[in-house]
Amino acid sequence: MNALPAFFVGLSIIVGLALIVTAATAGVWSVQYFARNRRVRLEQRQPLFSYYRHAAFSH
Numbered sequence: 001m002n003a004l005p006a007f008f009v010g011l012s013i014i015v016g017l018a019l020i021v022t023a024a025t026a027g028v029w030s031v032q033y034f035a036r037n038r039r040v041r042l043e044q045r046q047p048l049f050s051y052y053r054h055a056a057f058s059h
Contacts, residue, residue: 041051 037051037055041048044051046054
């Protein structure tokens with residue numbers, strides 16, 4: 001009977017680590033994306049929200 005709670009604790013730790021890795025990866029990708037597009041946005045003299053709204057809906 002003791003194996004079931006230990007399994008859930010182990011599974012919770014693995015899922016928690018996976019969530020941390022996923023959040024860190026998404027954060028790094030987001031920062032890189034905004035940094036890469038910043039120069040272009042400033043050259044075009046567009047406000048932040050207008051530039052990314054156009055980028056999101058122009059495809």
